[in-house]
Amino acid sequence: MxxxxxxxxxxxxxxxxxxxxxxxxxxxxxxxxxxxxxxxxxxxxxxxxxxxxxxxxxxxxxxxxxxxxxxxxxxxxxxxxxxxxxxxxxxxxxxxxxxxxxxxxxxxxxxxxxxxxxxxxxxxxxxxxxxxxxxxxxxxxxxxxxxxxxxxxxxxxxxxxxGPRYALLQPEFARYRATLDRQRSSALRAFVSFGGSDLDNLTGLTIEAFLAPDLADIALDVAIGRNNPHRDALEQLIARRPGARAHVAPESLAPLMARADFAVGAGGTTTWERFCLDLPSVVIALAQNQVQTGESLDATSRIEYAGYWSDLTASDLSTAAIRVVTGLKRDEVSSPEPLVDGLGADRVAEVMTPTQSSALVMRPATLADIDSYYWWVNDAEVRRQSLSTAPVSWVEHEHWFASKMAADDTLMLVLEANDLPIGQVRFDVAEGGAVLDYSLDTIVRGRGLGETLVRKGLEQLSQSTSIAVSATVRTGNGASAATLTAAGFQLAHPDGDAEAKEDLYRFEPALVDQ
The missing domain is CATH 3.40.50.11190 (Rossmann fold)
Structure with a gap:
């Protein structure tokens, strides 16, 4: 194609x-x-x-x-x-x-x-x-x-x-995220970057801001873009600032971000690169289209939004950076729920070039899947079809996911398309059977993959045990009912209570094997 x-x-x-x-x-x-x-x-x-x-x-x-x-x-x-x-x-x-x-x-x-x-x-x-x-x-x-x-x-x-789930980031950001260890020392390091050109020299303004006494002990990694017209002056300025180092047109920003404790930079795509690597940031809008995003992220305590570039002074940037540094030193900067995992380009590619169902792979869930499970459980359609429609908080999810991954009576599986997680199936095993839970990522809905997901999950379960499986479906959820029926489940009580909020489906391996 x-x-x-x-x-x-x-x-x-x-x-x-x-x-x-x-x-x-x-x-x-x-x-x-x-x-x-x-x-x-x-x-x-x-x-x-x-x-x-x-x-x-x-x-x-x-x-x-x-x-x-x-x-x-x-x-x-x-x-x-x-x-x-x-x-x-x-x-x-x-x-x-x-x-x-x-x-x-x-x-x-x-x-x-x-x-x-x-x-x-x-x-x-x-x-x-x-x-x-x-x-x-x-x-x-x-x-x-x-x-x-x-x-x-x-x-x-x-x-x-x-949304940032679809942020188009280079693959190395996902790789660095997988091995990231944010154990900060008392000696803090900041990363500074304002894109490839930085015509208005926000890089220089930021270095000037870090001359403030309260920021003098912060080490600086400064990225200078290939088209930056202020390159020579910046390199001279950086050479005079103790603890600062220039990186001209680095092949990737990921290594510099991964070793930093916080960042000062522009809005746009680098915002999502910093989020992917869990990097607290002072963000400056370089264009009007970055203002709304900056204000929204600041309003939800995800960044320190300094404002629009032409309204700012070095003193303003110093004040914003000092707020972040103070929070870091007091261990008051916490990671909110994830917005970016670095797989956005693969998600968009999956929409444009769908993987054949025969090429999908089922694998055991790992601790690295916590973000995907969080997004799946809080998907608007999943919440709408649940008996409890309220969103699940990140704190609740962290506790739930850790307990499920550690449980001996739970089998958690992830469906992948070209190494991209696109769905999950879970079996909670108890005496007399197992309870099924499953969901598909919104990017692959409408492709008839629900049956594939459930069948592959049942195949994995059958390798360790042969027990009956039940699943509850909210009454009126025709799509899930059709998926379970196609996968071999039967409605347990066809003549059940007309006022019931959910229907029970059962899968009997013995019946399928006959």
Whole structure:
């Protein structure tokens, strides 16, 4: 399958859009997809980086940036249409399976022009300020409004992938997360990063903030992007600050984040990289689209949001950093419930290129699965179908998960698609039988995998024991009832109480073996 990306980078746009598209492209390539990039050759472009990553790069004519469309501007509207026509031309008569669009200047008009030439369109957005004509919309940012932000901006059948679970992070962040040990010493270390260009030199402002006496003993790792025009001045400034070290265009930020105790940096994708590695942060909005996310995360005590960059002084940053340092030294910075596990790109790739059911693998659950189980139990549809519809808190979940993993009478299994956890099945064994619980990740619902999940679970259980299995289903949950019936369960009391809130299903191995 061919996937085409329409994305740009420039000094003004910065590198984030191309970076996250490269991450998604790499995840798709691991699944056998052929990925092609279509971009404009504007100042600060990353065409060479795309080619270096092993992807084909096609270049659109013109060296001017595609600007956000104004409804009152004929020129900007014509520029958008010209871009769409040139993109169609760049396809060379091919019809890709997917077009991924990651561009704040592109809206439903452009997408409608491309639709006859593409099977499906996935839009990456976080502004929620314009209409889209797409099959899937991905917004990896945190918002208290969730999917409601796009209620009037997409078709009713558009699939929404909203939230940091879908953050497009490089694979090393998940690997570092798996071995992370946040045992902090008295000598604290901070990580500073403001992206690939940092035109307004927030890096320099942050170093100045760390000259404050209360922060003088903090070691600094400072990442300087490849396109940063202040590089020489920054390296000189860092050389004069004791305990500070410059890292110019590091191949990955993950090792620097993993060894830090806290961070100061921009909003955007690096926010989710820091969350993945459980790194307390002072966050600065570099663009208006980062303000809402920063305020939402601050309101839920997940970050120290300093504010919008142009409103800040070095003193403001010092004050914010001192608050984080004080909390760390008093051990008052606790990890809230997980938002990011580093598998977002694999989730999006699974939506775009579904794994065949014959290739799914069942394995025993491990302690590393705690995040997935937390998200599954708090899935909106799971809560709606439960007798208790209230969300499960992270503290409750931690205790429950630890006790279940340690229990000798519980079998917990995870279904994987290309190493991505997509569902769970659990058997609580007691005298006379076992009780079944199962759930599928929202990204794979509607594919008929419920029966596969339950059957594979029963096969694993049968390897250690041959006992009856029961499962309760909330009355009216036709999907679960159909799944259990297809897997060999029977309704225990077909003529039961009409007022009952749940139905009991039973699976008898002896009957199946006959």
């Amino acid at each position: 061919k996937v085409v990306f329409r994305v740009d980078a420039s000094y003004a746009i910065a590198s984030g859009h191309v970076t996250r598209c490269l991450t998604l492209a790499a995840a798709l390539r691991r699944r056998g997809a052929e990925c092609v990039f279509i971009s404009r050759q504007v100042s600060g472009n990353l065409l060479a980086r795309v080619v270096a990553a092993g992807f084909e790069q096609r270049v659109l004519p013109g060296q001017h940036e595609l600007l956000a469309v104004s409804e009152t501007s004929e020129e900007s509207r014509k520029s958008l249409i010209d871009d769409a026509m040139n993109t169609i031309k760049a396809l060379g008569g091919e019809r890709p399976g997917w077009m991924v669009v990651d561009h704040y200047a592109i809206d439903s008009e452009w997408e409608r022009l491309l639709q006859p030439h593409i099977d499906e369109i996935l839009v990456i957005d976080d502004l929620a300020n314009r209409a889209h004509q797409c099959d899937v919309l991905l917004d990896q940012n945190f918002s208290l409004l969730g999917e409601q932000r796009y209620a009037d901006l997409v078709r009713h059948d558009t699939r929404l992938l909203c």
